Amino acid sequence: MKKYLGGGREYHNGRWTRIPDAPSTASELHGPMCRIINSLIQHSGLSETSNARTALIGHFQRETTGGPEKSPMIAIKAIGPSFSSPKGSPLAFSNIASFFDASLDSEADAWTHLAQMSDCVKHIFTQQPNRRFFRSLLITEKKVQLFHFDRSGAQYSPPLNIHDHPEAFIRLVLGLTATDERILGLDDSIQWSTAPNGTRTAGSLKTIDCDSAVVTYDLVMGEGPIIRSGLLGRGTTCWVVRNERGEKFIVKDYWVSDDRISSESELLEEVKGLKGVCQMVSYEDNRAQTLDFRGNTSTFEEGVFQNRTSVRIVMKAHGRSLENFTSMEQVLGALRDAIAAHKALLSRHIIHRDISPNNILLGQDAAKEGLRGILIDLDIALKVSGLASDAHVDPKVGTRMFQPLIVLRSYEGLAQYVPLYDYLDDLEAFFWVFTYIILAYKPNGDRMLPNPFQERTLGAWIRHFPDAVYASKHIFLSSPTMVYDIREVIDPGWHDIYDDLFLGFRAFMWEEISGVKARLLFMGTTTLPDGSLAPNRFDPVLEKVEDHYARVIGLFDAALKKVGGTYPVSPSTSLSTNSGDAASEFPSVTTSATSIEDAFLVEKGPGSSFDGKAGLSTSCSTPCNCPASTAQPSTPPQRPKRRSEEAELDDESPKESKRRCPPGRRQIGRILGSVYQFCCTLFE
Known part of the structure; x- marks a missing residue:
C-alpha cells in the first residue's frame, strides 16, 4: 500500500489525482x-489470477428510482467457482463481485443509494444463489460509504474522506474485489466447474x-436451484443433489430468525414415518449468522436488527412442485394426498401455516395413494397443544395468494378480536391452491391463456394489501353468480369435476368454515382483561375435525373415481397418523396465557437507527417482503411452472409485531401503512 501511494501516479499531495475537483455531473x-x-x-x-477481477462501467436495472430505468455503475466483473459468464454481454448479475456507484458530493444520499442498490442486489442473490451477503460502495469526488446487504436487511457506514484516508479507501476497494469468495460473501460449500466460455458444467x-461426517453431493445441473425472491427474510434456496450411488435428495438452505420458537429440524424429527410428509436425512445448524457479517449493532434501537442463522436440511427427493402436473388425475391425487398428509401432521400436533403450490410436491411416477402429493416446508409451522395454535393469525406470515379470509381480515382487526391460527386456516388455503390451479391451468398442465376474469381475480389475490385481497376472496366465496362466472372461464376439461368437487369444496369452505368463523369472530375475544387467552370462540367449528377432513378428502376421492382414477372413495376414519401409528386422540383446545400487543392496522415499518453520534452506522430492516400496492399487476404474471419467485411474507416467527394505532387514529394509520408498503419494495 505504501509503495502504491508513494509512487505518485494515482495519489499525490494528499489527493487522488484522477478525480476532478469540481465535477458537474x-x-x-x-x-x-x-x-x-x-x-x-x-x-x-488480482488481474493475473485464474479468478481475475476487472472494473467495468455497465448499465443495470433500477426499479424504484424516479429517474431513468437504467443508469451506469462501476461493476467488478468476476471469474471463479461461484460466477458464470452471460451470453452476448461481458456483464450480468451472474458474474458481478460488487458494485461501485458514483454521485456528486452535493447530491449523495444514503437512502437513495439504498433504494437503487436493493433492486440490483435482489437480482444478485437470485443469479448467485450461494450468496450470503453483498457489499457496494457509494463514491463521490470527496467521500466513500460502504453498504452491506444480507437477509436481516441493510447497514451502511458513515462517509469517509477518500483523500484524507487513502489507506482505508484502498482496503475497501480490495475487500470488494477479493478473490477469496468467502470475503465477498459467497458460501464456498457450494462450488461449480465452468467451461472455457464461462458456463457452468458441474457443481458440488x-x-x-x-452421523455428522462431511459428505459431498453432486448438484443436478438440469434441476434448480429453486430460489425464493426477495432480499429480506428466510431467503429459502433448494438444491437438487445426488449422492455417489445416484440417489436424489433436496438440500434446503434458509435463514431462521433468533426468536423462532421451534426449529424445522425438530418438527421434521417428529414427523418421521408420516406418509405424504417430507422426510429429513440430515441437518446442519448454525452455518453462519448475519450478525457475524456486520459492523457494530449494539447502538441500534431494539427491534431494528434481527439476527438470522443459516441452516441446511437434507431431505428425501420427490417430484417437482404441484404446478408441474401433466394430468387431472395427477393434480387431484397430489392435492388429495397433501390434505391427508396435513391431517397426519395435525395428529402430531403440528400446523403448517404456509400451504402453497411450492410446498406441495408431486409424487414419483406411479406413486401409490398417500404418496401422490408430498407436503414440504415446515419452517414456519407451529407446534400446537390442540386444534389451534398459541399464535395469532398474521397477514405477514405465509404466501399472500393462498391466505385464508380470517388471516387477511386480521389486518384491520381490533387487537382483542384477532383470533388464533388453527388447522381450518390451512384447510382453506388448500382450497385457494385448488382454485388457482383450475383458473390458471388446463387439466393437462398447460398454462391457460389470460382472460379478463382470470386477470381480475388472480391479479387481486397477489395484491399485497391484505384488505384488498380479503374483499376479492370474500366475493369469490359468497357471491352466487360466481358459480356461473367461473364455469365460463375455466378450461372445459375441468367441467367433469366442477359441480361435485370444486363447487362442493367452495360451498363447504363458505357455508361451514369461513362463513361460520366470520359470524363467530365478534362473539368473543382472544384476550381477557388480565391479558390471558380467552376460550376459543371457534371451538364449535374446530371440534368437527374428523368430519372436516373426511368431507374434503371424500370430495377428492369421488372426483378421482369419476375421472378414471383407480382409488376408491375412502370411508371416514379417525384422525391418526397414516403410517401405522396408533390413533392419536386430540385433547380439547388449550392455550397458554399470553398477551396480544397490536392489531395489524399499521404493520411495523422499516426500522432505522441513527442517533447523530459520529461514526455510528445506520441499519434498516423491514418485517416483511411485501411490494407496494402501487405495483399491483393488472394480469397474473406469466411465469414458469415452478412459482419459485412467489414472494415470501415475513417474518416466520410467531411473535407478533407492534400493533395498531387507537381507533381514533385510523386515518393516520392508513397513511403510515401506505408509506410502509412503499418502503417494503426496497427489500422485496
Missing part, C-alpha cells in the same frame, strides 16, 4: 474511478450426514 467520476480501481487490482495481482455441495 456524476458521470465525470465513472472513468477516473474505474481506472483507479483497475490500477489497484493490477497492483495487487458439501454438508454433513446424519
Whole structure:
C-alpha cells in the first residue's frame, strides 16, 4: 500500500489525482474511478489470477428510482467457482463481485443509494444463489460509504474522506474485489466447474450426514436451484443433489430468525414415518449468522436488527412442485394426498401455516395413494397443544395468494378480536391452491391463456394489501353468480369435476368454515382483561375435525373415481397418523396465557437507527417482503411452472409485531401503512 501511494501516479499531495475537483455531473467520476480501481487490482495481482477481477462501467436495472430505468455503475466483473459468464454481454448479475456507484458530493444520499442498490442486489442473490451477503460502495469526488446487504436487511457506514484516508479507501476497494469468495460473501460449500466460455458444467455441495461426517453431493445441473425472491427474510434456496450411488435428495438452505420458537429440524424429527410428509436425512445448524457479517449493532434501537442463522436440511427427493402436473388425475391425487398428509401432521400436533403450490410436491411416477402429493416446508409451522395454535393469525406470515379470509381480515382487526391460527386456516388455503390451479391451468398442465376474469381475480389475490385481497376472496366465496362466472372461464376439461368437487369444496369452505368463523369472530375475544387467552370462540367449528377432513378428502376421492382414477372413495376414519401409528386422540383446545400487543392496522415499518453520534452506522430492516400496492399487476404474471419467485411474507416467527394505532387514529394509520408498503419494495 505504501509503495502504491508513494509512487505518485494515482495519489499525490494528499489527493487522488484522477478525480476532478469540481465535477458537474456524476458521470465525470465513472472513468477516473474505474481506472483507479483497475490500477489497484493490477497492483495487487488480482488481474493475473485464474479468478481475475476487472472494473467495468455497465448499465443495470433500477426499479424504484424516479429517474431513468437504467443508469451506469462501476461493476467488478468476476471469474471463479461461484460466477458464470452471460451470453452476448461481458456483464450480468451472474458474474458481478460488487458494485461501485458514483454521485456528486452535493447530491449523495444514503437512502437513495439504498433504494437503487436493493433492486440490483435482489437480482444478485437470485443469479448467485450461494450468496450470503453483498457489499457496494457509494463514491463521490470527496467521500466513500460502504453498504452491506444480507437477509436481516441493510447497514451502511458513515462517509469517509477518500483523500484524507487513502489507506482505508484502498482496503475497501480490495475487500470488494477479493478473490477469496468467502470475503465477498459467497458460501464456498457450494462450488461449480465452468467451461472455457464461462458456463457452468458441474457443481458440488458439501454438508454433513446424519452421523455428522462431511459428505459431498453432486448438484443436478438440469434441476434448480429453486430460489425464493426477495432480499429480506428466510431467503429459502433448494438444491437438487445426488449422492455417489445416484440417489436424489433436496438440500434446503434458509435463514431462521433468533426468536423462532421451534426449529424445522425438530418438527421434521417428529414427523418421521408420516406418509405424504417430507422426510429429513440430515441437518446442519448454525452455518453462519448475519450478525457475524456486520459492523457494530449494539447502538441500534431494539427491534431494528434481527439476527438470522443459516441452516441446511437434507431431505428425501420427490417430484417437482404441484404446478408441474401433466394430468387431472395427477393434480387431484397430489392435492388429495397433501390434505391427508396435513391431517397426519395435525395428529402430531403440528400446523403448517404456509400451504402453497411450492410446498406441495408431486409424487414419483406411479406413486401409490398417500404418496401422490408430498407436503414440504415446515419452517414456519407451529407446534400446537390442540386444534389451534398459541399464535395469532398474521397477514405477514405465509404466501399472500393462498391466505385464508380470517388471516387477511386480521389486518384491520381490533387487537382483542384477532383470533388464533388453527388447522381450518390451512384447510382453506388448500382450497385457494385448488382454485388457482383450475383458473390458471388446463387439466393437462398447460398454462391457460389470460382472460379478463382470470386477470381480475388472480391479479387481486397477489395484491399485497391484505384488505384488498380479503374483499376479492370474500366475493369469490359468497357471491352466487360466481358459480356461473367461473364455469365460463375455466378450461372445459375441468367441467367433469366442477359441480361435485370444486363447487362442493367452495360451498363447504363458505357455508361451514369461513362463513361460520366470520359470524363467530365478534362473539368473543382472544384476550381477557388480565391479558390471558380467552376460550376459543371457534371451538364449535374446530371440534368437527374428523368430519372436516373426511368431507374434503371424500370430495377428492369421488372426483378421482369419476375421472378414471383407480382409488376408491375412502370411508371416514379417525384422525391418526397414516403410517401405522396408533390413533392419536386430540385433547380439547388449550392455550397458554399470553398477551396480544397490536392489531395489524399499521404493520411495523422499516426500522432505522441513527442517533447523530459520529461514526455510528445506520441499519434498516423491514418485517416483511411485501411490494407496494402501487405495483399491483393488472394480469397474473406469466411465469414458469415452478412459482419459485412467489414472494415470501415475513417474518416466520410467531411473535407478533407492534400493533395498531387507537381507533381514533385510523386515518393516520392508513397513511403510515401506505408509506410502509412503499418502503417494503426496497427489500422485496
